[in-house]
Amino acid sequence: xxxxxxxxxxxxxxxxxxxxxxxxxxxxxxxxxxxxxxxxxxxxxxxxxxxxxxxxxxxxxxxxxxxxxxxxxxxxxxxxxxxxxxxxxxxxxxxxxxxxxxxxxxxxxxxxxxxxxxxxxxxxxxxxxxxxxxxxxxxxxxxxxxxxxxxxxxxxxxxxxxxxxxxxxxxxxxxxxxxxxxxxxxxxxxxxxxxxxxxxxxxxxxx
Amino acid sequence: xxxxxxxxxxxxxxxxxxxxxxxxxxxxxxxxxxxxxxxxxxxxxxxxxxxxxxxxxxxxxxxxxxxxxxxxxxxxxxxxxxxxxxxxxxxxxxxxxxxxxxxxxxxxxxxxxxxxxxxxxxxxxxxxxxxxxxxxxxxxxxxxxxxxxxxxxxxxxxxxxxxxxxxxxxxxxxxxxxxxxxxxxxxxxxxxxxxxxxxxxxxxxxx
DNA sequence: GTTTAAATTAAACGTTTGTTTAATTGTTAG
DNA sequence: CTAACAATTAAACAAACGTTTAATTTAAAC
Numbered sequence: 001x002x003x004x005x006x007x008x009x010x011x012x013x014x015x016x017x018x019x020x021x022x023x024x025x026x027x028x029x030x031x032x033x034x035x036x037x038x039x040x041x042x043x044x045x046x047x048x049x050x051x052x053x054x055x056x057x058x059x060x061x062x063x064x065x066x067x068x069x070x071x072x073x074x075x076x077x078x079x080x081x082x083x084x085x086x087x088x089x090x091x092x093x094x095x096x097x098x099x100x101x102x103x104x105x106x107x108x109x110x111x112x113x114x115x116x117x118x119x120x121x122x123x124x125x126x127x128x129x130x131x132x133x134x135x136x137x138x139x140x141x142x143x144x145x146x147x148x149x150x151x152x153x154x155x156x157x158x159x160x161x162x163x164x165x166x167x168x169x170x171x172x173x174x175x176x177x178x179x180x181x182x183x184x185x186x187x188x189x190x191x192x193x194x195x196x197x198x199x200x201x202x203x204x205x206x207x
Numbered sequence: 208x209x210x211x212x213x214x215x216x217x218x219x220x221x222x223x224x225x226x227x228x229x230x231x232x233x234x235x236x237x238x239x240x241x242x243x244x245x246x247x248x249x250x251x252x253x254x255x256x257x258x259x260x261x262x263x264x265x266x267x268x269x270x271x272x273x274x275x276x277x278x279x280x281x282x283x284x285x286x287x288x289x290x291x292x293x294x295x296x297x298x299x300x301x302x303x304x305x306x307x308x309x310x311x312x313x314x315x316x317x318x319x320x321x322x323x324x325x326x327x328x329x330x331x332x333x334x335x336x337x338x339x340x341x342x343x344x345x346x347x348x349x350x351x352x353x354x355x356x357x358x359x360x361x362x363x364x365x366x367x368x369x370x371x372x373x374x375x376x377x378x379x380x381x382x383x384x385x386x387x388x389x390x391x392x393x394x395x396x397x398x399x400x401x402x403x404x405x406x407x408x409x410x411x412x413x414x
Numbered sequence: 415g416t417t418t419a420a421a422t423t424a425a426a427c428g429t430t431t432g433t434t435t436a437a438t439t440g441t442t443a444g
Numbered sequence: 445c446t447a448a449c450a451a452t453t454a455a456a457c458a459a460a461c462g463t464t465t466a467a468t469t470t471a472a473a474c
Contacts, residue, residue: 007451022319025232029432039453044433102316109309109373112229124377151381152367152401155374159366160359166316167362170331174358194359198409206413214421236462246423251463421470431460440451 004060008046010036012057020099023106024054024113055115058107061100062119065093072130079138080204084196086131090157091192095184098165105162128154135203144203153199160195161187211267215253217243219264227306230313231261231320262322265314268307269326272300279337286345287411291403293338297364298399302391305372312369335361342410351410360406367402368394 004012014036018027029050033040047053072085094101104120107113131154138144164171168183177183211219221243225234236257240247254260279292301308311327314320338361345351371378375390384390 021317023230023232023313023317025230026317026319028430030430039451040432041434041454042452045451050432105316105373106230106313108376109312110228110230110233112233121377121380124374125381128381148404149397149401151378152371152398155370155378156363156367156401156405159368159370160363161366162370163362163366164359166312167331169315170328171358171362173328174332174335190356191359194356194363197355198363198405201408202405235460237460246421247462248423248464249421252421257462416474418473419471421468423466423468425465425467427462427464429461429463432458434457435455436453437455438451438453440449442447442449444445444447 007036007038007042011038011043011046011053012060015053016057016061016099016103019054019057020102024103051113054103054107054113058100058104058115058117059119061097062117062123065097065123073133079134079141079143080200082134083138083199083203086134087157087192087196087199090154091161091187091195094158094161095187101162138203143205145205148202153202157195157199160198161191164191214243214245214249218245218250218253218260219267222260223264223268223306223310226261226264227309231310258320261310261314261320265307265311265322265324266326268304269324269330272304272330280340286341286348286350287407289341290345290406290410293341294364294399294403294406297361298368298394298402301365301368301372302394308369345410350412352412355409360409364402364406367405368398371398 011032015027015032018032018035022031029043030040033043043050043053047056072082072089077085104117107115108117128151132150135144135148135150135153139146164187171177172183175186177186218239222234222239225239225242229238236250237247240250250257250260254263279289279296284292311324314322315324335358339357342351342355342357342360346353371394378384379390382393384393
């Protein structure tokens with residue numbers, strides 16, 4: 001867990017927002033330096049290279065993510081309540097780290113820079129394990145259906161949100177949403193409850 | 208609907224696969240020319256510029272997509288069967304145009320080249336309209352629930368698939384999938400039926 | 415066979431790229 | 445004060461970029 005000084009963080013934050021909006025290859029170190037208000041040589045000086053800075057950024061963010069799922073377990077909640085809390089956590093996390101997820105998304109989908117996303121893979125594995133545990137708990141107590149594919153539920157949760165964010169211009173037009181605030185509110189309310197409703201319908205016996 | 212000769216198509220196809228795997232900014236026109244086995248000047252000669260070639264490519268692909276949803280309507284199917292057919296269509300379409308969707312995904316998410324995706328937006332709108340029609344048909348006949356957000360169902364369908372493809376390395380490890388063929392089969396079988404099951408649970412009254 | 419236009423080429427264009435250098439300034443410790 | 449090291453700078457570097465040029469080859473039309 002490396003510590004960075006203020007100037008290094010300036011650089012990383014400027015890079016994060018630019019990488020997200022312009023892409024890694026679409027962002028020059030000169031534009032990063034300008035946004036971070038430092039000399040272009042500082043980037044190589046501090047991080048070695050543009051690519052190593054990307055790795056540093058991803059490591060910095062993903063190590064932040066080591067999830068505190070434990071308190072969900074400790075609390076006295078029904079399995080369904082736990083699932084709902086997990087969905088809230090997923091959504092707020094993705095929303096809070098929008099830029100990082102955008103970057104990750106692209107880096108994962110291209111073969112160009114096959115960096116070791118060990119740290120990210122770890123987080124994903126932890127999440128999946130925690131999720132599986134909750135579902136099995138619900139199944140054993142007879143609340144959840146058993147003919148389901150547990151591994152494919154997180155993709156449905158996260159995929160729905162990511163797809164909605166990726167096609168934002170389309171949904172803004174389709175739903176008549178005009179401001180940033182209204183879009184965020186739609187995610188917080190309608191989209192979140194749609195996801196919960198969907199997962200609930202899939203998991204829980206109706207009666 | 209512009210027609211392209213064989214050499215132009217060679218260029219477009221080479222560009223498509225490279226843009227998908229390396230990104231637009233990560234792909235040089237020299238590498239495209241090499242892959243298409245043409246001189247680098249041919250790209251400017253035929254398309255004007257690298258960027259215009261991207262537009263040509265997207266237009267070429269999306270105009271292919273003008274969906275033949277109509278025959279789904281004409282056939283004598285229950286609303287649920289229609290939904291299932293639509294899901295099959297979505298999935299096979301995304302699978303067939305994997306590269307194009309990868310490119311679109313990135314272009315939509317960055318502010319760098321705000322091209323007019325009019326053609327793509329049109330396809331999406333048509334799809335949404337057709338989908339809405341089917342759902343309302345099911346609701347009016349009392350088969351489908353009415354307390355649902357129709358606009359958010361396509362994001363759930365497509366988002367699940369796209370997320371699964373984007374995080375392929377993770378799911379390969381998580382599910383113990385080793386070959387390309389096994390992965391494609393998993394999509395065709397398990398993933399497809401998971402999506403159908405999920406949407407069905409959301410839509411249909413249990414009994 | 416000649417004319418005309420399209421296709422194709424190698425070479426060069428001016429930028430921009432990521433990175434390095436070498437010199438200078440700032441800071442801290444003895 | 446000065447030695448030592450970190451931080452910062454402007455300038456230069458070679459390489460790669462997208463695009464254009466000008467010359468040549470190919471194909472079609474008359």
